[in-house]
Amino acid sequence: MNFSNLKNTARPLFCLFAICFLLVACGESDDPDDTGDALHEGEHGLVLEAHLDPDPPQSGAAEMTLILTVDGEPLEGAQVSVEPWMPGHGHGSNTDAVVVDEGEGIYRVDDLSFSMAGLWEIRVDVAWDDLETQVVWEVDVDG
Numbered sequence: 001m002n003f004s005n006l007k008n009t010a011r012p013l014f015c016l017f018a019i020c021f022l023l024v025a026c027g028e029s030d031d032p033d034d035t036g037d038a039l040h041e042g043e044h045g046l047v048l049e050a051h052l053d054p055d056p057p058q059s060g061a062a063e064m065t066l067i068l069t070v071d072g073e074p075l076e077g078a079q080v081s082v083e084p085w086m087p088g089h090g091h092g093s094n095t096d097a098v099v100v101d102e103g104e105g106i107y108r109v110d111d112l113s114f115s116m117a118g119l120w121e122i123r124v125d126v127a128w129d130d131l132e133t134q135v136v137w138e139v140d141v142d143g
């Protein structure tokens, strides 16, 4: 095997390895989530754990709980807003989600709904102290 052959086989292998590494590093954020439970990272050390019910997500009303931590500590008293968005159709839902701070980093999301089946984004804005970040992930909503 000459050197140029080696280069040609090594490059795709390296790319594959890099893609695998990225997928692991980003958890489930890059794939539509079909389980309803997922861990997502924002800026400033924020980690958002989402639990969606029903699981897997279905069109209609849904319940969601968010557990927020910063550097491993519960994030209390944050301003949290949630918007479900259907990127393929350019529309949101027919209800406005209401976020209730339950303390100890737990935020309950009321009046969340997916008005139709398909691919949705869940967009969560979190602000605390002088910091803010947006966390967005995709969910596959069944009919």
Ligand SMILES: [Cu+2]
Pocket: 086, 089, 091, 116, 118
């Ligand atoms: Cu739609």
